[in-house]
Amino acid sequence: MIPELGHFALILALVLTAAQAVFGLAGAHRRDDRWQAAVRPAVAGQFVLTSTAIGALVWSFVNFDFSVLYVASNSNSALPTFYRVAALWGAHEGSLLLWAWILSLWTLAVAVFSRNLPPTFASRVMGVLGIVSFGFLLFALVTSNPFERIIPSPADGRDLNPVLQDPALAIHPPLLYTGYVGFAVAYAFACAAMLEGKLDQTWARWTRPWTTIAWCFLSVGIALGSWWAYYELGWGGYWFWDPVENASFMPWLAGTALIHSLAVTEKRGLFKSWTLLLAILAFSLSLLGTFLVRSGVLVSVHSFAADPARGKFILWSLVVMIGGALTLYSLRAHTLKSNAGFEGTSRDAFLLYNNILLVIATVVVFIGTLAPLVNDALGMGSISIGQGWFTSIFPWIALGLVGLVAVGIHAAWKRGRLGESSRRIWLSLAIGLVLGAIVVYGAYGPGKWLSLVGIIFGLWLIASSLFDPIDRWRRKLTLSRAIVGMTIAHVGLGVCVIAISTVESYTVERDVALGPGETLALGRYAYRFEKIDPVEGPNYDGVRAQVTVLRDGQPVTVLYPEKRNYWVQRSTMTEAGIESRWNMDLFAALGEDLGAGRWSVRAQLRPLIDYVWLAAGLMALGGGIAASDRRYRLKNEATETAPAPNTAGAT
Amino acid sequence: MNRFVLPVIIFLLLAGVLYVGVVHSPDKSTMVSALLGKPAPAFELRMLGDPARGTFSSQRFAGRPWVLNVWGTWCAACRDEHPVLLDIAKQNRLPIVGLDWRDDDEDAMRWLTQLGNPYTVVVVDSEGRTAIDFGVYGAPETFFIDAEGVVQYRHVGAMTMEVWEREFVGRIPHSVSP
Numbered sequence: 001m002i003p004e005l006g007h008f009a010l011i012l013a014l015v016l017t018a019a020q021a022v023f024g025l026a027g028a029h030r031r032d033d034r035w036q037a038a039v040r041p042a043v044a045g046q047f048v049l050t051s052t053a054i055g056a057l058v059w060s061f062v063n064f065d066f067s068v069l070y071v072a073s074n075s076n077s078a079l080p081t082f083y084r085v086a087a088l089w090g091a092h093e094g095s096l097l098l099w100a101w102i103l104s105l106w107t108l109a110v111a112v113f114s115r116n117l118p119p120t121f122a123s124r125v126m127g128v129l130g131i132v133s134f135g136f137l138l139f140a141l142v143t144s145n146p147f148e149r150i151i152p153s154p155a156d157g158r159d160l161n162p163v164l165q166d167p168a169l170a171i172h173p174p175l176l177y178t179g180y181v182g183f184a185v186a187y188a189f190a191c192a193a194m195l196e197g198k199l200d201q202t203w204a205r206w207t208r209p210w211t212t213i214a215w216c217f218l219s220v221g222i223a224l225g226s227w228w229a230y231y232e233l234g235w236g237g238y239w240f241w242d243p244v245e246n247a248s249f250m251p252w253l254a255g256t257a258l259i260h261s262l263a264v265t266e267k268r269g270l271f272k273s274w275t276l277l278l279a280i281l282a283f284s285l286s287l288l289g290t291f292l293v294r295s296g297v298l299v300s301v302h303s304f305a306a307d308p309a310r311g312k313f314i315l316w317s318l319v320v321m322i323g324g325a326l327t328l329y330s331l332r333a334h335t336l337k338s339n340a341g342f343e344g345t346s347r348d349a350f351l352l353y354n355n356i357l358l359v360i361a362t363v364v365v366f367i368g369t370l371a372p373l374v375n376d377a378l379g380m381g382s383i384s385i386g387q388g389w390f391t392s393i394f395p396w397i398a399l400g401l402v403g404l405v406a407v408g409i410h411a412a413w414k415r416g417r418l419g420e421s422s423r424r425i426w427l428s429l430a431i432g433l434v435l436g437a438i439v440v441y442g443a444y445g446p447g448k449w450l451s452l453v454g455i456i457f458g459l460w461l462i463a464s465s466l467f468d469p470i471d472r473w474r475r476k477l478t479l480s481r482a483i484v485g486m487t488i489a490h491v492g493l494g495v496c497v498i499a500i501s502t503v504e505s506y507t508v509e510r511d512v513a514l515g516p517g518e519t520l521a522l523g524r525y526a527y528r529f530e531k532i533d534p535v536e537g538p539n540y541d542g543v544r545a546q547v548t549v550l551r552d553g554q555p556v557t558v559l560y561p562e563k564r565n566y567w568v569q570r571s572t573m574t575e576a577g578i579e580s581r582w583n584m585d586l587f588a589a590l591g592e593d594l595g596a597g598r599w600s601v602r603a604q605l606r607p608l609i610d611y612v613w614l615a616a617g618l619m620a621l622g623g624g625i626a627a628s629d630r631r632y633r634l635k636n637e638a639t640e641t642a643p644a645p646n647t648a649g650a651t
Numbered sequence: 652m653n654r655f656v657l658p659v660i661i662f663l664l665l666a667g668v669l670y671v672g673v674v675h676s677p678d679k680s681t682m683v684s685a686l687l688g689k690p691a692p693a694f695e696l697r698m699l700g701d702p703a704r705g706t707f708s709s710q711r712f713a714g715r716p717w718v719l720n721v722w723g724t725w726c727a728a729c730r731d732e733h734p735v736l737l738d739i740a741k742q743n744r745l746p747i748v749g750l751d752w753r754d755d756d757e758d759a760m761r762w763l764t765q766l767g768n769p770y771t772v773v774v775v776d777s778e779g780r781t782a783i784d785f786g787v788y789g790a791p792e793t794f795f796i797d798a799e800g801v802v803q804y805r806h807v808g809a810m811t812m813e814v815w816e817r818e819f820v821g822r823i824p825h826s827v828s829p
Contacts, residue, residue, distance in 0.1 A: 277658060284662075291669070312670075319666050326659035333655040387725055511761045591765040600764045 003068050006056025007147040010097075013049035013104075014141060016042045017133040020107075024127020025195070028120040036123040043111040043126055046133065047104040054101050057094060057146055061087055067153030070094060070146045076159035076568050078539035086170035087160045089177075092310075093146035098174060099290070100136045102181045107133065110185060110210075117206060124192035125185075132184050135317040143310045159539065159568035168228040176221030176248055180286040182214020183251060186258065187283035190276050191325050194332045204266035204275060205632070211262060211279075212627040215255045216620040222248050223616030231576045236509065236587055236604045238612055241390045246369040247289030250362055254282040257358035259623075264351050268413060270342065271352070273333040278355075280329065284322045285362070291318060292369070343416025350408025354401060361397045364390070395450055402457045402497055405490055406464040424467045432460030444607070447505030454501030461494035485626025492618030499611035508605040511591065515598040519550075526550040527559075527588060527603045540564040540573075545599065547577060547588045559588045561601075585609050686802040691719075691794070692784035696774035699751055699759055707748075707774045712796075716823055717746045719794040720770070720810070721782055724758040726790040732809035733766050739815055740769035744823060749773040752782050752790055795819050 020042040027035030057070070061084045066072040074090040075083075088094045107129045114122040140146070164170070186207050193203040225245065230238045239245065258278040265275045291314040342348035368389045406428065410421035418425065436456035440447070469487050472479055508522050514529035530546040542564035549557050559577030566573065576589040584607040591600030686692075695708040720736065722729040740747060749770035751759045756775065763773070776782055785794065795804040795818070804818050 273655065280658075315666060315669055318669075319663075322662055323659060323666070326662055330653070330656040330659050334653050511764050513764075589765075592767050602761075602765060 002056050002059050003065065003147040003149070006053040006060075007145065009049040009052040009056065010137060010141060010145075010147075013046050013053065013100075014134065014137040016046040016049065017130045017137055019130075020046060021127050021130030021134055024123045024125075024130055026127075028123040028127065028195075031120065033119075036119055039123050039126045039130075040111045042130070043104075043107050047108045050097075050101045050104045050137075053147075054088070054097060057088055057097060058085055061085060064157075066155070066157050067149055067151065068146075069148045069150040072150055072154050072157045074157065074160050076157040076539060078567075079157075079160055079165075080538055082167075083160055083165050083170065086164070089173045090160045090164050093140070093144040095173060095177075096136065096140045096144050097146050099177050099181060100133060100140060102174070102177050103129070103133050103136065103184060106178075106181055106185055110188075121192055121196055121198075124195050125188045128188035128191045129184060132188070132321060135321065139310075139313050139317065143313050157568075159566065162540070162564070162566040162573045163232070165539075165566075165573075166228060166232050168224050169232070172221055172224040172228060175217050175224060179214050179216075179218025179221050179255075180248075180251060180289065182210065182217060183255060183279075183283040183286050185210040185214065186279045187321075187325065190279035191328065194276065194325075194328045197332065197335075199272055199276070199332070199336055201266050201269050204262045207279065208259070208262045208266060209627040209629075209632045211255065211258055211282075212623045215252070215259055216623040216627070218248065218252050218255060219616050219620040219623070222252060223613045223620075226616075227613050230609070231578055233574070236576070236589065236602065236606065238503070238609060241368065241387050243369050244293050246365050247292045250365050250369070251282050251285040251289060253358050253362040253365065254278060254285050257355045257362070258282050260351050260358075261355050264348055268342070268348055270348055271355075272336040273329075274355070276329060276333065276336075280322065280325045281362075284318070284325075285366075287314075287318055287321065290314065342414050345411060345416040345418055347408060347411040347413050349416070350404055350411050354404050354408065357397055357401050357404065361394070361401075364393050364397070395454070398497060399453060399457055402461050402493065405493065406457070406461045409465060409468070409486075409490065425464065428463035428467060429460050431463040432456045432458075435459045435463075444502070444506045451501040451505035455498050458494040458496075458498035458501065461497070462491050465490040465494070481629040482626050482631075485622045485624070485629070487622070488625060489619045489622025492615045492622060495611050495618060496615030499608040499615060502608040503606055503612065506607045510603050512601060512603070513594050513598050514601045515596070520601070520603055522603060522605055524552055525586070525605060526553075527601070529599070529601060530558075532597070532599065535562060535564075537564065539568065540566045542572075543590070543593075545577070545588070545590055545601070547601070547603075549579065549586050557586065559586060561588045561590045563590045580610050583607060686786055686794075687805065689802060690800050691796045691802045692781070694774075694776075694781040694784065696750075696776055696781060699749075699756060699763075699773040699775050707772055709800075712746055712748075713800060714798055715746075716795065716797045717748060717771075718819065719748050719750055719785070719796060721750045721752050721785070721787050721790050721792045721794075723752045723754040723790050724762045725754065728809045729791045730766075732791050732811075733769070735810050735812055735815070736769035737767050738812065739810070744820060746771035750781060750785075751775050752787070753777060753779045793819075795822055797822070798824070 020039055023035045023038045023042065026032075027039065057068075059065075060068045060071045061075055062081065064071075064075075064077055070091065070093050071087075074087045074094070079087065089098045107126060110122075110125060110129065114125065117125075189203065189207040189210070193199050222245075225248065226238045229240065229245075230236065258275065258281075261271050261275040261278050264271050291311070407418075407425055410424055411418060412421075433456055436452065436459050439459075440452050440455055465487050469479060469483060472483075510520060510522060512520050514520060514527075516529060516531050519526050519528045526549070528548040528550060530548055532543050532545045535542050535544045542562055544560050544562045547559040547561065548555050549559060557579045559579060561577035562575035564573045564575060574589050576587055578588075579586040584605055587602075587604040587606060589602040591602060593599055691709065693709050695706050698704045698707050722732075736747065747770050749772070751773055754775070754777070759773070759775075763770075774781075785792075791809055793806045793810050794802055797803050803822055806814055806818065
């Protein structure tokens with residue numbers, strides 16, 4: 001009964017999204033107040049109904065209702081409650097429902113916080129979001145209904161994919177989707193502005209906080225996924241350039257470009273058409289990511305079920321949503337004229353270079369991810385592209401970006417003379433060089449030269465970013481949240497570059513066969529394989545090794561790497577034993593049983609690896625602080641400081 | 652035509668490619684090879700691991716059917732297929748020769764230690780010459796070569812138990828015992 005209720009709620013929600021789209025767009029077009037007034041109630045109703053649907057599915061999972069096909073396929077009576085809830089997004093149907101629910105949550109937020117916007121504009125934004133919701137709900141109902149029954153019902157379920165039975169992965173999809181879906185808001189703002197025909201700076205100001213918040217969620221989501229891959233897949237890597245990872249990285253890169261381009265458009269009224277295009281691009285890449293992961297056209301370690309019918313449906317929605325927006329763009333963009341110029345070393349110019357690099361980075365990932373698919377479409381078979389493609393190009397783009405930021409944040413808007421700022425740039429570069437040399441040769445010894453450059457550039461960026469805030473603080477000037485947020489995020493980028501450079505160059509890694517009592521030396525450290533014991537969990541059994549880590553002969557910690565056999569799906573999972581210290585991770589993972597008590601053991605020392613994820617956290621924190629800046633929260637009268645004649649008195 | 656039309660045109664081209672990808676994705680495993688029914692290209696390649704182990708010649712299995720599996724540690728789909736290969740190896744029906752394609756030796760050794768080794772023998776094709784002879788488009792690919800040294804079947808993409816039972820086991824003459 002409860003699952004049918006959920007199904008019914010989903011159908012009603014579909015009807016309401018249609019109403020939301022029609023009343024929102026046609027109401028604004030006809031300037032009909034009563035039609036527009038119907039939009040917010042439709043949004044609220046849609047939220048309540050999709051929440052009901054989610055609740056019904058959670059109820060079915062928690063209460064072991066194996067007569068629901070999705071529940072039977074993705075849970076089991078031995079699965080702990082936490083994972084029975086997380087199993088909701090363990091496969092395609094539930095993920096889609098979660099997608100739709102998060103979209104309804106964003107739409108609700110737009111409905112609540114858009115009261116200061118001109119009514120027709122707000123109504124158009126919600127109308128466009130209604131189209132997106134409609135597409136996804138229709139997709140769920142037609143091709144992937146999570147409430148489908150299976151009669152007779154099986155006695156027990158097939159269990160959640162063991163890969164997903166992990167706390168980090170359980171919360172990774174919701175965060176990632178929140179980021180993906182958040183770009184729908186930027187997209188809707190862009191479409192609404194194009195429909196409205198008023199593409200001035202105010203559009204950029206309204207869009208900025210939404211975009212930044214979505215970007216923050218995406219950053220944290222990606223970092224969690226990477227962290228999970230690190231300790232759960234047992235290979236000790238943190239990024240594999242896997243198609244599914246790339247699918248989340250592309251919108252992040254485009255979103256980063258969008259955030260910066262929006263800043264220029266808001267402050268200076270430049271790059272208007274470019275910003276619009278990026279807003280469409282960021283969301284398009286989110287949709288494309290969904291398409292790639294969900295249609296199964298790409299083979300990946302994350303492999304999900306392939307179903308051509310679903311692929312076709314998503315593709316058609318892509319054509320409607322992206323094709324529609326781009327057609328609108330081709331009709332409207334030529335009316336945009338930038339009325340200001342800028343010089344080649346002004347901040348405007350640096351942000352333009354940054355955008356170019358970020359778009360190149362997106363294209364590189366895009367080609368690397370889709371080349372196998374294009375190959376396939378041309379009848380040349382499925383292939384995997386090597387990591388070499390990415391790893392040979394990406395460091396250069398990253399270094400270029402870091403250098404641009406370190407210099408560009410000191411540039412003034414419009415004017416091109418670095419003049420008095422050049423002292424700061426040289427000084428911070430000197431700090432970076434000296435500190436980098438000390439750190440590298442003092443702590444780590446010679447490594448790859450590219451890593452040395454990375455560490456120096458990272459330190460340069462951090463020093464350079466901190467100049468202005470420290471200066472303002474000493475002169476007792478106000479520090480706006482925008483500046484604080486920007487500084488934290490840029491420091492995060494610096495930390496990220498330093499951490500990745502260090503990990504890439506100074507990781508110590510060995511794969512050896514060890515028996516009880518045997519020791520493996522790793523520099524100053526040594527791993528002693530003590531013993532191996534059987535373990536049993538709620539839905540798995542396996543073995544757990546005890547590995548003592550010694551430093552200069554003294555025991556410092558004990559690692560417990562595990563190897564688990566999940567009963568229902570008969571798959572083996574590796575749980576690495578990791579001790580995180582402030583400067584490195586001590587890592588041990590179990591490989592194969594070699595017989596006679598001997599095991600193949602992967603032992604690693606990974607310096608600074610945790611700072612890769614910490615950096616993502618810093619970037620997200622910075623974004624969050626910047627998005628909470630005063631000027632986004634003020635009512636319209638305060639926003640009139642920027643030239644925005646069209647909206648004066650529009651509220 | 653103004654330049655703002657370009658994005659929508661690029662997008663539509665891409666959508667066309669994606670459409671073909673979706674429609675054709677199910678039948679990629681039935682791709683035919685020009686080699687079917689023809690003698691398998693002969694090769695003599697270095698064996699993975701200790702250089703002292705020397706080379707392996709494709710003549711070694713002359714007179715009995717065998718399987719060639721093309722893989723690489725850089726290939727995500729190979730990781731997917733690996734557990735299936737391990738299960739297949741347990742059946743011990745046919746010798747499986749692993750062709751480690753354009754790969755790093757150390758990575759490959761680590762892969763096999765970590766994930767298990769389903770191969771009777773692993774040969775190294777670091778330049779990809781043998782893979783070209785076999786007409787390999789991408790990893791993973793698996794070939795069935797009969798007792799006369801003739802290529803009888805080619806599977807493109809990750810191996811599954813179903814394909815194995817249907818297309819490979821079915822081709823083993825009953826007189827052959829492992």
